[in-house]
Structure formats: structure tokens, C-alpha cells
Amino acid sequence: MISYDFEYHKPTSISEATHLYQSLQSQGKKPMYYCGGTEILTLGRVNRIVTGAIIDIKGILDCNVLKLEENLLIMGVANTLTKLNETNYFPLLSKTIIEIADHTARNKITLGGNICANIFYREAVLPLLLTDSQVVIASPNGVKVSFIHEVFHQTLNLNDGEFLVQVKTDNSYFKMPYVSVKRRRQWDIGYPLITVAAIKNDNEIRVAFSGLCSFPFRSQQIEQSLNNRQISRQSRIDQVINDIPAPILDDVHGSAEYRLFVLKYTLNNVLDALEGERHA
Amino acid sequence: MLKSEITLYVNGEPRQVYVRHTDTLLHTLRENLGLTGAKPGCLNGDCGACTIDIDEEPIKSCLTLSVESTDKKITTVEGLQNAQIQKEFIKKFAFQCGYCTPGFIMNCNALINKYPDADDAKIKDWLESNICRCTGYAEIEEAIKAVLTKNQQGLSS
Numbered sequence: 001m002i003s004y005d006f007e008y009h010k011p012t013s014i015s016e017a018t019h020l021y022q023s024l025q026s027q028g029k030k031p032m033y034y035c036g037g038t039e040i041l042t043l044g045r046v047n048r049i050v051t052g053a054i055i056d057i058k059g060i061l062d063c064n065v066l067k068l069e070e071n072l073l074i075m076g077v078a079n080t081l082t083k084l085n086e087t088n089y090f091p092l093l094s095k096t097i098i099e100i101a102d103h104t105a106r107n108k109i110t111l112g113g114n115i116c117a118n119i120f121y122r123e124a125v126l127p128l129l130l131t132d133s134q135v136v137i138a139s140p141n142g143v144k145v146s147f148i149h150e151v152f153h154q155t156l157n158l159n160d161g162e163f164l165v166q167v168k169t170d171n172s173y174f175k176m177p178y179v180s181v182k183r184r185r186q187w188d189i190g191y192p193l194i195t196v197a198a199i200k201n202d203n204e205i206r207v208a209f210s211g212l213c214s215f216p217f218r219s220q221q222i223e224q225s226l227n228n229r230q231i232s233r234q235s236r237i238d239q240v241i242n243d244i245p246a247p248i249l250d251d252v253h254g255s256a257e258y259r260l261f262v263l264k265y266t267l268n269n270v271l272d273a274l275e276g277e278r279h280a
Numbered sequence: 281m282l283k284s285e286i287t288l289y290v291n292g293e294p295r296q297v298y299v300r301h302t303d304t305l306l307h308t309l310r311e312n313l314g315l316t317g318a319k320p321g322c323l324n325g326d327c328g329a330c331t332i333d334i335d336e337e338p339i340k341s342c343l344t345l346s347v348e349s350t351d352k353k354i355t356t357v358e359g360l361q362n363a364q365i366q367k368e369f370i371k372k373f374a375f376q377c378g379y380c381t382p383g384f385i386m387n388c389n390a391l392i393n394k395y396p397d398a399d400d401a402k403i404k405d406w407l408e409s410n411i412c413r414c415t416g417y418a419e420i421e422e423a424i425k426a427v428l429t430k431n432q433q434g435l436s437s
Contacts, residue, residue, distance in 0.1 A: 007282055008284070037344075107337045
């Protein structure tokens with residue numbers, strides 16, 4: 001049970017939602033946009049998230065869209081992970097999200113909720129980073145479209161009052177070879193140690209990571225090292241390790257040393273999958 | 281205290297309740313409507329003891345607000361009334377202490393309805409949503425498969 005109170009609003013349009021936010025903010029209610037709500041409820045229960053008002057965006061049509069339009073897959077943020085997996089428009093996304101939480105939880109967790117969550121895994125971001133997806137962001141001044149690389153730096157950087165409406169992905173990426181590997185310390189369920197997703201685009205491997213550092217990321221430097229076929233595979237992987245952009249996580253799920261060990265092994269798996277048989 | 285009167289459609293009936301906006305559906309079902317089949321376990325979305333079906337999909341009622349559930353078809357274990365999966369749980373001894381059982385029943389019931397030809401991988405994937413610390417899950421899997429087999433053979437009585 002949540003010990004404090006909040007107002008509940010369910011707007012039916014983007015402009016209604018953003019204006020509501022401004023109004024509630026001016027009243028000092030520290031409003032939050034609400035989609036699946038699993039994190040707001042679980043962290044709210046222990047007072048790690050406190051808000052005076054939530055704005056449920058599931059009533060907004062644009063947030064529920066899921067369709068292919070010409071060469072773009074448009075995914076409203078209110079689509080649940082289960083729905084995205086079952087429709088399977090975007091196989092790499094399906095593969096990456098299928099192991100987030102558990103099946104019943106995925107019936108409630110939404111695409112937008114996972115991308116904007118506090119939890120550092122946020123694995124749904126990985127395929128979007130690899131495919132240079134676009135994000136549609138609503139603000140009190142209107143709607144803008146940006147490439148995810150422009151606004152996602154460790155987290156999705158939204159200004160006060162903005163919310164994520166849709167993600168658009170070019171479907172030419174959907175036919176590319178891909179691999180998504182989720183490693184846990186033990187068992188088949190629970191939080192992962194690391195997740196690595198990769199695609200092969202014109203012989204170049206793109207790779208993104210979750211659970212390695214305190215944020216999900218894709219790094220050009222890492223990709224350059226991984227694609228440097230002038231040196232041995234082991235040297236390429238060693239170079240990737242040197243390129244990791246932040247301290248490696250060291251927590252109850254695994255020490256930094258163990259994560260590094262698992263990462264090396266997993267990168268070998270990625271290269272096996274995307275380059276064929278092991279060489280060098 | 282911020283409260284509203286809302287109508288929930290539970291087990292085929294409209295039920296008017298006066299709820300705090302922060303009330304979870306689990307709380308409302310148990311405390312306002314007296315439907316204590318959904319069990320409070322972890323209250324954190326991990327254990328699945330509070331699982332109910334919303335619009336035919338299993339949902340953890342501790343992760344759902346009552347105020348966001350007004351336009352949904354809610355089914356609790358009280359609404360099943362001697363469903364095939366309940367009979368098979370008894371036949372296969374698919375429970376011991378019974379605390380997690382309503383959550384498992386609701387999850388299994390949704391699985392059977394949605395995937396009448398569910399294979400082992402699908403069953404395993406769905407059962408990962410619920411935790412039982414008494415049984416080894418084998419009997420629960422047997423109960424599911426018994427219903428699936430009977431349904432496929434047209435022996436659903």
C-alpha cells in the first residue's frame with residue numbers, strides 16, 4: 001500500500017496531458033506521467049517515488065499505436081512488452097524484451113515504462129539504439145521527433161513536462177542478422193548480470209549493453225574495436241574491454257570481475273553468431 | 281485523502297467502490313469487495329500470489345491501481361467456479377499449503393484459454409510468473425497438461 005495520496009488523471013490527448021502536467025506542476029503537486037505503472041507502484045510503496053498526481057497516458061490514442069507505416073514501425077509507448085513480443089514486428093526487440101521480469105509482469109510493463117524507468121537495465125532501449133530509432137516526444141510546445149542518439153545519454157533526457165509518445169524504427173533493420181544474449185548468475189529468472197544485443201549491418205557489427213555499467217549504452221568506440229578485423233579476435237575483445245565508458249557494476253548480482261569474465265565469454269558468443277565459426 | 285467512487289466489473293458484475301487513488305486492485309478486491317482469493321504476498325510484483333485475470337490476461341493485482349481498472353473485465357478466482365483447471369489441481373495434488381494456489385490457478389486458466397496447444401516452453405515461461413515454495417511445479421504442469429489434453433480430445437466435462 002502506498003502511504004501517501006495522489007491525484008489520478010487520464011487525459012485522452014497529448015495536449016490535454018501536457019497542459020495537465022503544467023497545471024499540476026504549478027500547484028506544486030510534482031506530477032508524473034504514468035503508463036504501465038509497475039515502477040511507480042513498487043517504488044511508491046517504499047517512498048522512493050513520491051508524487052502528488054499521476055497522469056495516465058494509456059488513454060491517449062497516439063500512445064497505443066502499433067503499426068507498420070511504409071517503412072517505419074510505429075510503436076506507441078503504452079504497448080505492453082507482451083503485445084510487442086506477440087506481434088513480433090521487430091524480432092530483435094521481441095528477443096530482448098522476452099526475458100524482462102516475467103510473463104505476467106510483461107502484461108503490465110509498457111515500452112515507455114521500460115525506456116524511462118529508474119531501474120538501470122532498461123533492456124528495451126538496446127534494440128532501439130542499434131537501429132537508430134526515432135523517438136516522438138510531447139512537450140507543452142508541441143510534438144518533436146528526434147533520433148534516439150540525440151536524446152538518450154545514459155537515460156532518456158526529457159525536459160520537465162515532456163513525455164515519450166512513440167518510437168519509430170526503420171523496418172530495413174528487421175531483416176539483419178541479430179543476437180541478443182541475457183546472462184544471469186544462476187537460474188532462468190530474476191535480474192540479469194548483463195544483456196548484450198547486436199546486429200550485423202553491411203558486415204559491421206553494432207552492439208549495445210545493459211547491466212554492464214549503471215546505464216544501458218551503445219558506444220562507437222567499442223564498435224570500432226569490435227570490427228577491427230586487422231587484429232585477432234582476442235585482441236578485439238580486449239580492446240572492447242578497454243573502451244567500456246564507465247565503471248563496471250559491482251553488486252549483489254555479480255562482482256565487476258565476474259561481469260568482465262562473463263562479458264568476454266558473451267562477446268565471443270556474439271562474434272560466433274554474427275561472424276560464423278570462431279577464428280583467430 | 282484523495283478518493284473516488286468507481287465502478288469495477290468483477291466476475292461479471294458491476295461493483296461500485298469508493299477507493300483511494302493509490303489503492304491497488306489487490307487491496308480493493310480484498311478490503312472493499314471481500315474477494316480474498318487474490319493473496320497478498322510480496323506486494324512487489326515478484327511472487328504472483330495476487331494474480332487475477334484482466335481482459336483474459338493474467339495480471340498482478342498488486343501492480344495495478346483500482347482507478348485504472350474501471351473499463352476492464354476483471355476475473356478473480358472466485359469467478360471461476362469449478363473450472364477444469366481447479367479440478368485438475370485437486371486430482372494432481374498440485375498444491376500443499378495453498379497460499380499461492382489462486383494466483384497459479386488464474387495464470388494457468390488464462391494460459392489454457394489463450395494457448396490451447398501450449399507446449400512445454402510456453403508453460404514454463406508462464407509459470408515463471410508465480411512462486412511456490414511447497415511444490416516442485418511438476419504437479420502444476422501436470423494439471424495444465426491434463427486440461428489441455430482433455431480440451432484437445434473434447435473431454436472438457
